[in-house]
Amino acid sequence: MQNISRRYGAAALGLCLAFASAESFAQTPRPTQKPAAQAPAAQPPAAGANRVELKPSQPEWTKVCGKDPQAGKEICYTTRDFGQAADQPPVLAVAVYDVKGDAQRIVRLLLPVGLLLRPGFRFSIDKGAALEGTYEICFPNGCFAESRLDAKQLEVMKRGSALNINVKNQANAEVVFAVPLEGFGKAFDGPAVDPKVLEEQQQALQAELQKRAEEERRRLEGTGAAPSAPAAPAAPAAPR
Numbered sequence: 599m600q601n602i603s604r605r606y607g608a609a610a611l612g613l614c615l616a617f618a619s620a621e622s623f624a625q626t627p628r629p630t631q632k633p634a635a636q637a638p639a640a641q642p643p644a645a646g647a648n649r650v651e652l653k654p655s656q657p658e659w660t661k662v663c664g665k666d667p668q669a670g671k672e673i674c675y676t677t678r679d680f681g682q683a684a685d686q687p688p689v690l691a692v693a694v695y696d697v698k699g700d701a702q703r704i705v706r707l708l709l710p711v712g713l714l715l716r717p718g719f720r721f722s723i724d725k726g727a728a729l730e731g732t733y734e735i736c737f738p739n740g741c742f743a744e745s746r747l748d749a750k751q752l753e754v755m756k757r758g759s760a761l762n763i764n765v766k767n768q769a770n771a772e773v774v775f776a777v778p779l780e781g782f783g784k785a786f787d788g789p790a791v792d793p794k795v796l797e798e799q800q801q802a803l804q805a806e807l808q809k810r811a812e813e814e815r816r817r818l819e820g821t822g823a824a825p826s827a828p829a830a831p832a833a834p835a836a837p838r
Contacts, residue, residue, distance in 0.1 A: 647774050648767075649773075650682065652681065652777050653680060654679075654778065655688045656679060659784075659786075660676070660796070662675055662793075669697075677693035678692060679691040680778075689710050690707065690708065690763070690777070692777055693705075693707075694706075694752075702746045702747060704747075707743045709740060709765065711736070712768050714766040718743070719731045719733070719743055720764040723761060726754060732744070755779065759778070760776050
């Protein structure tokens with residue numbers, strides 16, 4: 599599969615999804631700064647696949663559009679990031695790219711580290727048939743992976759309730775990330791957000807992350823416990 603980032607210069611998907619402006623479509627992929635969460639540990643064989651129910655880390659899906667000067671095409675992507683709780687850092691991000699004139703859409707993911715790359719990943723919408731996807735590139739903070747949707751599959755996704763992403767962790771145990779799809783169809787078909795609004799969202803998100811990190815530090819200092827992790831780093835730009 600030809601990498602859509604190289605082909606169109608589209609923005610890659612960022613872990614924290616502090617969304618980029620339209621100008622970022624002309625840039626090439628580069629690593630983000632926020633460390634990704636490790637993949638969930640293996641579960642006992644009897645438990646079957648480890649299903650992780652993710653929660654949105656932003657209030658809603660966001661649609662960003664811009665024109666790629668290299669390809670001369672308009673590109674839009676509808677994106678959101680997800681964590682194991684709404685008040686925790688995201689562990690996975692999803693974006694669906696729509697390149698004007700192309701019949702297929704690209705599903706791009708940023709997945710946590712600690713997953714087996716060789717089998718790739720599979721995903722399904724609710725209880726539908728599984729679709730195959732491949733990893734494109736990895737950084738110390740996460741791996742980019744992508745697949746494609748035809749028009750019929752896209753319509754199913756718009757009406758779906760959950761995107762189930764099947765991967766394997768380092769212990770060869772199956773992990774299913776369940777991503778809620780509520781609001782995706784409305785955002786995909788709706789207008790793009792103003793880049794200035796995106797910048798404001800990024801700043802607000804970063805301020806909230808720093809606030810939570812500071813509150814946790816003070817709480818641990820009050821109990822005499824050592825912090826389990828460093829303060830949250832700056833929110834990264836969306837995938838380039």
